[in-house]
Amino acid sequence: MTLFLFFAYAGQAWNIMMGFAGQLSLGHSLYLGVGAYAAAALYFHFGIGPWAGLWLAIALCALLGAAIGALAFRYGVAGVYFTLLTIAFAEFARIGLDHFAWLGGSGGMFLKVAERDRVELLNLRGTPAMFYYVILALSAAALALSAWLLHSRAGYYWQAIRENEDAAQALGINTFRWKMLAVVISAAMTALAGVFSAFYYSSLFPEQLFSINRSVEIILGPIIGGVGTIFGPIVGAALLTVLAEGTNEIVVAFGWEVPGIKQLIYGIVLFAVIVFLPHGIWSALAGKLKVRE
């Protein structure tokens, strides 16, 4: 459940940038990693707790997002080239941190694991249940924020930019400024996912946090659920979690011992969803139920 909510939350953060404003990032692991390392380093080296550390994580990621956004949008780096740029920055960070001994380098950084039966919310140390409630609260807050943003001026402007940037600009929208806002909000939200994951796993490896696989994991939920919708990222993350657990069960139940069979089943179902429901499960469902977001 915690993992499902984690991806629901991170997917919602990514969805603001891609789903609402149409800027495809395949480098969201950058914000996840920087957020995680920022809060973990403060805790590890200076004993500063995550509730203070998260502000550094948010600030750093917002700044990074703004820098990448400014670079791309000022110099007309758009479409696939923008996407490549986001991947490049995540890779920079991964390689850089691999060689940064103060943060553990490629060997990783480990936070002290306190007794897991004692809940210490202040330092985000405690039982799995505590982590569950923390990420539940985050996901709910992200849902409220997404819904509010989509129906505000920002939501209209972002969708206009996503659909046709020239027309949006001709209607008086400062497209640079609004795209920047989308990137910064999305990066800052992802930073919190990073802080959460640092304290949940208590171990940080650049190879894991910054890898492109991580970025892809983040975006699968919204893609399966429905890019640009409010509930899509949550529905998608739920389905993916059920699917992953389900294939596990099936493989165990049938006693199959074929290597890679899990990934194969997972891949086939994913493929089917994308082929038959190209706008996502939630979009199809909402259409049937006549729900308007």
Place this chain on the structure above:
Amino acid sequence: MSVLLNVQSLSKSFRGLRAVANVSFEVEEGAIVALIGPNGAGKTTIFNMLAGALRPDDGAIFFAGKSIHGLRPDQVCALGIGRTFQIVRPFAGLSVLDNVIVGALRRCARVNEARAFAATIVDKLGLGSKRDFPASSLTLPDRKQLEVARALATRPKLLLLDEVMAGLRPLEYDQLIAFLQEINQRDGVTILWIEHVMRAVMALAHKVIVLHHGELIAQGSPAHVVLDAAVLECYLGEDLEL
């Protein structure tokens, strides 16, 4: 009447091709001015320069007495120039009403206010029954109307219309002509208008500007321009005997 738009010796070349050469004209406040000329005469290029989408190589543009040279399209729109695109650019995934709300937000502080204002414009342009349809489902004539609705929602002082009549049936032109006349007379919107449908130009324009190969070859009242020798030559061939 005061001059709302003053264009002075505007020029633009694309890789050596002179698209617009030394064009000067004025648009008086409250007027309806038609910009006509054969394909490739530079009409849309002039629009793109006025709207800030293209930077002129040379010349000056004054709107309400202020230079708008070098401003971005959104800044030009903020000053009160609304435009439509010849090749329509709807926000395809959004509903008709939402398309117009995006424009209306330019002048409305709140989304609800913008929605109410957008709804009145959508109704007036005859798109009321389709307001909740996605813009991608509209026919071309409806998309042209949507372009006009969206531009009008920004409450422009000057409206730039690029071939909004193309593809419309005669009955539909008459409705659109009546509508443009209404916003011009009642709301005082000045209109600069690229058009091939001469029937509409003759009915509506106070002044006609004729372009050919990027140069301004004639301007004046519609009745005067259709009798101009240079205009007849470029439209109908030089050996025409009247």
